Amino acid sequence: xxxxxxxxxxxxxxxxxxxxxxxxxxxxxxxxxxxxxxxxxxxxxxxxxxxxxxxxxxxxxxxxxxxxxxxxxxxxxxxxxxxxxxxxxxxxxxxxxxxxxxxxxxxxxxxxxxxxxxxxxxx
Amino acid sequence: xxxxxxxxxxxxxxxxxxxxxxxxxxxxxxxxxxxxxxxxxxxxxxxxxxxxxxxxxxxxxxxxxxxxxxxxxxxxxxxxxxxxxxxxxxxxxxxxxxxxxxxxxxxxxxxxxxxxxxxxxxx
DNA sequence: TCAAACTTTCACATCAGTGTGAAGGCAAGC
DNA sequence: GCTTGCCTTCACACTGATGTGAAAGTTTGA
Numbered sequence: 001x002x003x004x005x006x007x008x009x010x011x012x013x014x015x016x017x018x019x020x021x022x023x024x025x026x027x028x029x030x031x032x033x034x035x036x037x038x039x040x041x042x043x044x045x046x047x048x049x050x051x052x053x054x055x056x057x058x059x060x061x062x063x064x065x066x067x068x069x070x071x072x073x074x075x076x077x078x079x080x081x082x083x084x085x086x087x088x089x090x091x092x093x094x095x096x097x098x099x100x101x102x103x104x105x106x107x108x109x110x111x112x113x114x115x116x117x118x119x120x121x122x123x
Numbered sequence: 124x125x126x127x128x129x130x131x132x133x134x135x136x137x138x139x140x141x142x143x144x145x146x147x148x149x150x151x152x153x154x155x156x157x158x159x160x161x162x163x164x165x166x167x168x169x170x171x172x173x174x175x176x177x178x179x180x181x182x183x184x185x186x187x188x189x190x191x192x193x194x195x196x197x198x199x200x201x202x203x204x205x206x207x208x209x210x211x212x213x214x215x216x217x218x219x220x221x222x223x224x225x226x227x228x229x230x231x232x233x234x235x236x237x238x239x240x241x242x243x244x245x246x
Numbered sequence: 247t248c249a250a251a252c253t254t255t256c257a258c259a260t261c262a263g264t265g266t267g268a269a270g271g272c273a274a275g276c
Numbered sequence: 277g278c279t280t281g282c283c284t285t286c287a288c289a290c291t292g293a294t295g296t297g298a299a300a301g302t303t304t305g306a
Contacts, residue, residue: 056179
């Protein structure tokens with residue numbers, strides 16, 4: 001599909017889709033006329049990128065972990081490409097993500113607890 | 124304590140502590156000479172702010188939810204200050220935080236699954 | 247008293263993510 | 277053919293979070 005349709009289906013402006021490509025997060029083919037050609041899977045890929053960006057990850061981090069997050073895991077399982085360094089990097093990134101999860105969970109719980117307490121007081 | 128010590132104890136540059144004050148996240152007293160005076164509790168407060176920023180929340184959102192996240196919950200439980208609008212805002216923010224948590228958890232799991240799969244292949 | 251280390255405010259710079267618009271090529275319908 | 281709408285690249289600008297440095301006042305200790 002072309003960039004306009006991908007934009008419509010994901011709700012992400014075309015400007016951003018081009019930016020993600022520039023940041024090496026998307027790699028659309030090009031038609032003869034130069035138009036970008038996205039596969040169906042790009043819809044999910046874009047949603048994934050958005051979710052990660054909204055969660056505070058930078059495009060640089062996303063670029064590094066994205067190849068291992070694809071739904072079509074199988075094709076990425078070539079162990080050759082996983083050097084010890086890369087494994088360490090992934091471990092570290094997973095740990096940092098876990099930190100975020102814990103911090104956010106804590107604060108979400110605190111908000112809920114506050115709301116519940118006020119409601120209880122009011123009866 | 125003064126800004127230098129707070130910086131040292133939290134690992135957050137003084138520049139950032141002043142910025143957080145400008146953003147209404149911190150409210151230190153002032154000594155006679157104009158120096159900022161932070162209470163002991165500021166250490167935890169700063170760590171909380173950092174965690175939330177690192178998780179992708181903006182200072183604006185943090186400013187709005189911070190009053191309800193303090194460890195000294197009791198003093199914030201005055202139901203008078205919780206208008207229906209504010210309650211809705213907090214609910215919405217908690218929901219958005221939950222979205223982040225889910226996205227990050229998913230991707231953390233995917234990284235771990237990838238690493239486990241490669242390790243299994245290698246024996 | 248003097249120097250070093252701290253503080254203050256102010257300002258300019260950077261980086262990532264995003265908005266917006268110009269100037270032009272391509273495509274589909276009237 | 278012409279218009280309309282999508283596409284291309286390029287570029288300038290903004291915002292939020294941060295780095296950095298200048299100029300000046302304060303505190304502390306030799």
